[in-house]
Amino acid sequence: MRRVVVTGLGAVTPLGNSAPETWRAALAGESGIDWIRAFDAGDYPVRVAAEVKDFDPTGVASPKEQRKLDRNVLMALAAGKEAVESAGLNGFDPQSRPARPARTRSARRPS
Numbered sequence: 001m002r003r004v005v006v007t008g009l010g011a012v013t014p015l016g017n018s019a020p021e022t023w024r025a026a027l028a029g030e031s032g033i034d035w036i037r038a039f040d041a042g043d044y045p046v047r048v049a050a051e052v053k054d055f056d057p058t059g060v061a062s063p064k065e066q067r068k069l070d071r072n073v074l075m076a077l078a079a080g081k082e083a084v085e086s087a088g089l090n091g092f093d094p095q096s097r098p099a100r101p102a103r104t105r106s107a108r109r110p111s
Contacts, residue, residue: 008087011081014050018082 011018014032015025025032032050041047057066057074060081066074 008083008089010082010084010086012052012055012075012079014052017052017055017078032057065089 009019011022013022015030016022016059034051034053035041035047036047036049036051038051052075055071055075055078057071057078058076061069061074069077080094102104
């Protein structure tokens with residue numbers, strides 16, 4: 001039997017932009033589904049979606065990097081940063097130890 005250790009959590013979801021916000025909203029039975037705000041959905045038959053709202057990537061990437069990276073990548077970086085902080089790995093140097101697996105999930109509309 002293999003053991004699994006969860007060292008930190010990070011989340012950017014339609015329910016909240018952090019793990020605690022997401023957990024609170026889930027426990028309260030809130031829904032992340034709302035009217036689409038990211039673009040004008042007036043010409044589409046479906047006008048609701050589970051979008052990430054009010055996401056600010058300022059803390060994870062410079063303005064130049066923000067222009068280069070897709071929004072889903074910025075959200076993954078934010079969740080990863082939160083997970084590292086949650087784990088208490090501040091100052092951790094990944095080059096000093098073997099790589100550890102990480103899991104990310106993303107859903108994105110086709111371009």
